[in-house]
Amino acid sequence: MKEISPKDFLxxxxxxxxxxxxxxxxxxxxxxxxxxxxxxxxxxxWNKNVTYCFIRDSRYTKxxxxxxxxxxxxxxxxxxxxxxxxxxxxxxxxTEDKVAKCGLTVExxxxxxxxxxxxxxxxxKKLYKVExxxxxxxxxxxxxxxxxxxxxxxxxxxxxxxxxxxLEK
Numbered sequence: 001m002k003e004i005s006p007k008d009f010l011x012x013x014x015x016x017x018x019x020x021x022x023x024x025x026x027x028x029x030x031x032x033x034x035x036x037x038x039x040x041x042x043x044x045x046w047n048k049n050v051t052y053c054f055i056r057d058s059r060y061t062k063x064x065x066x067x068x069x070x071x072x073x074x075x076x077x078x079x080x081x082x083x084x085x086x087x088x089x090x091x092x093x094x095t096e097d098k099v100a101k102c103g104l105t106v107e108x109x110x111x112x113x114x115x116x117x118x119x120x121x122x123x124x125k126k127l128y129k130v131e132x133x134x135x136x137x138x139x140x141x142x143x144x145x146x147x148x149x150x151x152x153x154x155x156x157x158x159x160x161x162x163x164x165x166x167l168e169k
Contacts, residue, residue, distance in 0.1 A: 036089025124161025
């Protein structure tokens with residue numbers, strides 16, 4: 001992996017996040033956990049290059065992201081890793097070691113875990129988090145979004161992380 005500047009980052013964020021998916025990865029008490037995500041983005045806020053991602057309150061990985069100061073976003077070749085990405089998004093790390101079962105190799109940058117098999121890794125320092133209560137949805141879309149994405153009321157928390165390192169193969 002080689003480090004690149006955010007200015008040299010050429011990935012299309014719509015494809016990278018919405019189609020290729022990624023693993024949100026973090027560490028808690030010496031253990032690494034990750035979950036598949038297909039919502040998020042990159043941008044600029046507070047004069048910092050940032051990512052933003054969303055984690056449901058029920059997800060085990062949320063405990064890991066909340067416990068540390070950093071997390072990584074690991075992007076894989078989707079077609080070659082579709083089964084693994086599906087598994088990492090549907091099985092809880094509470095019940096088994098998903099990382100070991102998928103044969104992923106944990107490495108670290110900036111004391112933050114990431115997977116050596118990823119094609120792109122974005123190391124992020126948490127700047128901000130906010131719960132996304134359903135009552136804050138605009139009235140015109142509230143019913144549609146609530147019914148489609150939150151039928152059980154399991155809301156997301158949004159995390160904004162400063163990009164502190166980007167690694168590419």
